[in-house]
Amino acid sequence: MLTIDHVCKTFGTHTVLRDVCLQIDRGCVLGLAGPSGEGKSTLLRCIQGLETVDSGSITCAGRVGFMFQDFQLFPHMSVLENVLYAPLLRAKGKIAQKTCMEKGEELLKHLDMWGLRNRYPQQLSGGQKQRVALARSLVLNPDLLLCDEPTSGLDVAMLSDVVALLHSLREEHTTMAIASHDLSFLVQISDRIIILRRGCIAADIGPERFGDLPQLASSLFG
Numbered sequence: 001m002l003t004i005d006h007v008c009k010t011f012g013t014h015t016v017l018r019d020v021c022l023q024i025d026r027g028c029v030l031g032l033a034g035p036s037g038e039g040k041s042t043l044l045r046c047i048q049g050l051e052t053v054d055s056g057s058i059t060c061a062g063r064v065g066f067m068f069q070d071f072q073l074f075p076h077m078s079v080l081e082n083v084l085y086a087p088l089l090r091a092k093g094k095i096a097q098k099t100c101m102e103k104g105e106e107l108l109k110h111l112d113m114w115g116l117r118n119r120y121p122q123q124l125s126g127g128q129k130q131r132v133a134l135a136r137s138l139v140l141n142p143d144l145l146l147c148d149e150p151t152s153g154l155d156v157a158m159l160s161d162v163v164a165l166l167h168s169l170r171e172e173h174t175t176m177a178i179a180s181h182d183l184s185f186l187v188q189i190s191d192r193i194i195i196l197r198r199g200c201i202a203a204d205i206g207p208e209r210f211g212d213l214p215q216l217a218s219s220l221f222g
C-alpha cells in the first residue's frame with residue numbers, strides 16, 4: 001500500500017528524518033509513537049506530500065487522506081459545508097454531486113454529527129470538531145488515512161468514542177497511520193507500532209510485544 005524508501009528530511013541544519021524505510025500493507029493500522037519533536041508529524045506530512053523529501057522516495061498505491069492535529073476546519077463554513085467543500089469541487093455533474101451529498105450525510109450520521117450539521121466550528125466542542133475533521137477526510141474515500149494526534153485535547157469519554165470510531169474504520173479495512181505520543185491509545189488501536197527516535201525507526205513491533213512497550217519507551221527516552 002505504502003512504501004517509504006530511505007527518506008531523509010531536514011529543516012535548515014536540523015535533520016528530522018534520517019534514512020527512514022517503512023512499508024505499510026493494505027488494511028494495516030500502523031501506530032507511530034514517540035514523544036513530541038521526534039518527527040512523527042513530519043513523516044505524515046511527507047507521506048501526504050505536504051512536505052518534500054530531501055532524498056529517498058515515498059510511493060502510495062491510492063488516495064491519501066489526512067486528519068490534522070488542529071482539525072483545520074474552515075471557520076466560516078458550517079459542519080456540512082466543511083465536509084462537502086472538497087468533494088463538491090471535484091464532482092462533475094448533478095449525479096456526482098448528489099453522491100457526494102449522500103456520502104457526507106451518511107458519514108455525519110455515522111459520527112452522530114448530522115444534528116449539528118448547520119453549526120459552525122466555533123460552536124463545537126473539541127471532540128465534535130474531531131469528528132467533523134474525520135468526516136471531511138473520509139468523504140474523499142481515502143485508501144490510506146493519516147491521523148495526526150487524533151486524541152489530543154479529548155476528555156476520557158471522547159477518547160473512547162474516537163477509539164471506537166477508529167476501530168470501526170479498521171473493520172472496514174481502511175489502512176491507517178496514526179501518530180500519537182500516547183502509547184496506551186496506540187496499543188488499543190494498532191496492528192503494529194513503530195517508535196521514532198531522532199528521526200530513525202528505533203523499534204518496529206507487533207501486538208505480541210506491545211506489553212514490552214512502556215519499558216522499551218522508557219529505555220529509549222529515559
Ligand SMILES: Nc1ncnc2c1ncn2[C@@H]1O[C@H](COP(=O)(O)OP(=O)(O)O)[C@@H](O)[C@H]1O
Nearest residue numbers: 011014016034035036037038039040041042043
Ligand atoms: N516547517 C518546519 N520548519 C522547521 N522545523 C520544523 C518544521 N516542522 C517541524 N520542524 C521541526 O522538526 C522536528 C520534528 O517535528 P514534528 O515532526 O512536528 O515532531 P512530532 O510530530 O513528533 O512532535 C521538531 O524539532 C520541529 O521543531
Ligand SMILES: [Mg+2]
Nearest residue numbers: 040041148149
Ligand atoms: Mg506532531
